[in-house]
Amino acid sequence: MDDPSAQFQHEDLIDILWRQDVDLGVKREIFDGCLRQREEENTRARETELKREQEFERIMQRLQKLDKETGEFLPSPSSVNSQAVPFSETLHSTEFTQRSPVTQNPLLSALLLSQKSQKPPCQEQAFSELLSLPDLQYYLDVLESEGSSLPLEDITEISHHNLPEPQRENSTDALCGITQTISDSFEVSQPLSCMPSDPIEILETCIQTFSDQGNPTPSPSNTIYSCSTPDNHVILPKCHINSSDSTLSEFCPYTINTSKPEQLNCAPGRDAPQTLLQFEERHVLLGFDDSVSVGSLDLETSLYAADTLSIGQSDKDELESIQSDYTDLLPLSMHSDAVEATLYETVTSAQHQTQNEPTPKNSNQANPLTTSRAAGVRRVCRDEQRAQAMSLPLSVHDIINLPVEAFNEAINSYKLSSAQHTLIRDIRRRGKNKMAAQSCRKRKLDCFIDLEDEIERLKREKEQIKEENERRARELQETKEKLKKLYNEVFRRLRDEHGNSYNPREYKLQQSTDGTVYLLPRGTANKTNTPTEDLPLLYNKPEVQQSSFGDCNFTHQGP
DNA sequence: GTAGGATGTCATGCC
DNA sequence: ATGGCATGACATCCT
Numbered sequence: 001m002d003d004p005s006a007q008f009q010h011e012d013l014i015d016i017l018w019r020q021d022v023d024l025g026v027k028r029e030i031f032d033g034c035l036r037q038r039e040e041e042n043t044r045a046r047e048t049e050l051k052r053e054q055e056f057e058r059i060m061q062r063l064q065k066l067d068k069e070t071g072e073f074l075p076s077p078s079s080v081n082s083q084a085v086p087f088s089e090t091l092h093s094t095e096f097t098q099r100s101p102v103t104q105n106p107l108l109s110a111l112l113l114s115q116k117s118q119k120p121p122c123q124e125q126a127f128s129e130l131l132s133l134p135d136l137q138y139y140l141d142v143l144e145s146e147g148s149s150l151p152l153e154d155i156t157e158i159s160h161h162n163l164p165e166p167q168r169e170n171s172t173d174a175l176c177g178i179t180q181t182i183s184d185s186f187e188v189s190q191p192l193s194c195m196p197s198d199p200i201e202i203l204e205t206c207i208q209t210f211s212d213q214g215n216p217t218p219s220p221s222n223t224i225y226s227c228s229t230p231d232n233h234v235i236l237p238k239c240h241i242n243s244s245d246s247t248l249s250e251f252c253p254y255t256i257n258t259s260k261p262e263q264l265n266c267a268p269g270r271d272a273p274q275t276l277l278q279f280e281e282r283h284v285l286l287g288f289d290d291s292v293s294v295g296s297l298d299l300e301t302s303l304y305a306a307d308t309l310s311i312g313q314s315d316k317d318e319l320e321s322i323q324s325d326y327t328d329l330l331p332l333s334m335h336s337d338a339v340e341a342t343l344y345e346t347v348t349s350a351q352h353q354t355q356n357e358p359t360p361k362n363s364n365q366a367n368p369l370t371t372s373r374a375a376g377v378r379r380v381c382r383d384e385q386r387a388q389a390m391s392l393p394l395s396v397h398d399i400i401n402l403p404v405e406a407f408n409e410a411i412n413s414y415k416l417s418s419a420q421h422t423l424i425r426d427i428r429r430r431g432k433n434k435m436a437a438q439s440c441r442k443r444k445l446d447c448f449i450d451l452e453d454e455i456e457r458l459k460r461e462k463e464q465i466k467e468e469n470e471r472r473a474r475e476l477q478e479t480k481e482k483l484k485k486l487y488n489e490v491f492r493r494l495r496d497e498h499g500n501s502y503n504p505r506e507y508k509l510q511q512s513t514d515g516t517v518y519l520l521p522r523g524t525a526n527k528t529n530t531p532t533e534d535l536p537l538l539y540n541k542p543e544v545q546q547s548s549f550g551d552c553n554f555t556h557q558g559p
Numbered sequence: 560g561t562a563g564g565a566t567g568t569c570a571t572g573c574c
Numbered sequence: 575a576t577g578g579c580a581t582g583a584c585a586t587c588c589t
Contacts, residue, residue: 404576404577404578429577429578430568430569432577432578432579433569433578433579434566434567436578436580436581437566437567437580437581438566438567439579440579440580440581441565441566443580443581444581
């Protein structure tokens with residue numbers, strides 16, 4: 001401490017800290033002795049290193065900012081500093097010394113300071129060695145000249161290429177050493193956002209970390225904030241995610257799973273809180289975004305938020321998909337009529353509002369597709385909700401549509417309870433019957449349509465037949481008229497052997513089936529078509545007789 | 560409040 | 575015997 005003013009400030013700070021703890025029985029020598037012993041150990045080297053540490057601090061700040069490339073949400077510079085600054089600097093913070101229960105406890109404080117005088121120099125020694133490297137100095141210059149926006153890899157690349165050949169390997173090693181040292185010190189390797197924002201927690205973590213230096217066995221507190229597990233599962237105490245805990249949501253980009261996975265296969269309890277909790281955890285496991293999975297409140301918020309926006313068709317489809325997912329995943333225990341009505345109101349409200357038109361209540365202009373879908377939201381999903389509630393291993397679609405053999409193999413491959421077995425059979429039966437009913441109704445409708453078409457066709461055919469009949473009746477009438485005229489003409493020209501005409505009231509003409517025409521006296525009922533010998537044969541085959549009646553041949557027989 | 564359409568579900572018979 | 579299909583009847587929901 002060559003600078004008298006700096007030393008005065010240091011002494012002043014010690015006095016302030018001591019006065020805070022004097023009521024707790026801490027002697028002045030605890031502070032003074034430890035610090036002075038430490039000051040004696042470091043002396044001038046410490047002074048120069050402090051400068052470089054400040055430089056390094058600046059570097060670390062910029063390195064944290066550079067981490068934008070990973071898309072990670074970085075903590076505030078204060079928390080970053082808390083990680084990057086050596087532990088001795090942290091202890092000098094008045095905020096920590098005033099607030100931390102560790103430093104407020106004289107025994108812990110003394111122990112802490114004694115550890116500080118022993119352990120931290122190892123860390124500081126490493127920093128000193130690193131910062132004393134010539135290539136690191138070059139790296140600092142590069143940082144100064146290139147600005148703070150370069151990613152770490154780029155900076156490494158630049159420094160590596162710009163460095164003289166012998167220094168390149170050392171520079172890379174130095175950077176790796178820096179990052180390794182930091183990660184070793186705090187066991188925070190990936191999302192720094194998972195570090196606690198509370199300085200007290202940071203301090204306690206650091207204390208535990210430094211206390212465990214040299215002990216390879218990870219203590220719970222050592223790994224409690226570790227975010228670098230391979231499967232990205234954040235090891236944290238129970239983390240309740242809800243809309244009110246926005247801070248935690250921000251600082252926990254990876255959702256936390258504290259339940260065993262196999263628990264999700266168990267049938268959920270009937271009590272709503274537990275079901276809701278499992279519902280949330282299921283979302284967590286499925287990797288849903290927090291904004292969607294935080295619960296019904298947020299979903300409703302998102303749904304209603306969509307109300308105020310003018311969204312396109314794709315958005316509407318997505319919204320409906322979300323709604324479908326939501327209703328599909330809604331546990332059966334939540335499926336009371338009230339909840340159902342509320343849900344439906346929510347869904348239909350969103351749908352109506354997204355169409356930017358007034359609610360078509362009791363209006364015939366309601367979009368049939370929308371209303372049909374709205375009804376379907378409730379109806380179609382019942383079995384899906386039951387399946388979800390019973391944690392059936394097959395989807396409803398598969399349950400219904402799989403062939404019998406595949407279906408039996410599938411359900412035999414799982415160990416299902418009797419309730420699950422019954423439900424899966426019922427779902428298949430209902431699904432099959434549902435499709436059968438739909439096809440049956442469609443057939444019936446088609447049948448009605450076909451019958452109506454047949455009725456129309458038959459009506460048209462009937463009209464045609466009627467017209468044909470009328471036409472033929474007219475033709476028949478005309479033919480009859482012609483025949484009557486012809487008959488009268490024939491009868492008028494007919495003569496007996498004396499040249500007298502026959503009386504039409506006494507005789508008539510009749511034609512047999514073989515074409516022969518007979519003159520029959522009226523009142524004679526010739527039932528047969530066979531000509532008799534006593535009947536006058538008026539017309540016969542030409543070779544039999546010739547008569548004088550026109551061009552016809554008559555056979556005349558007297559009465 | 561009521562009528563009517565749409566749909567789901569059950570019961571039953573048949574293959 | 576079993577499963578699927580067809581269909582009438584009823585219930586429910588919605589307009």
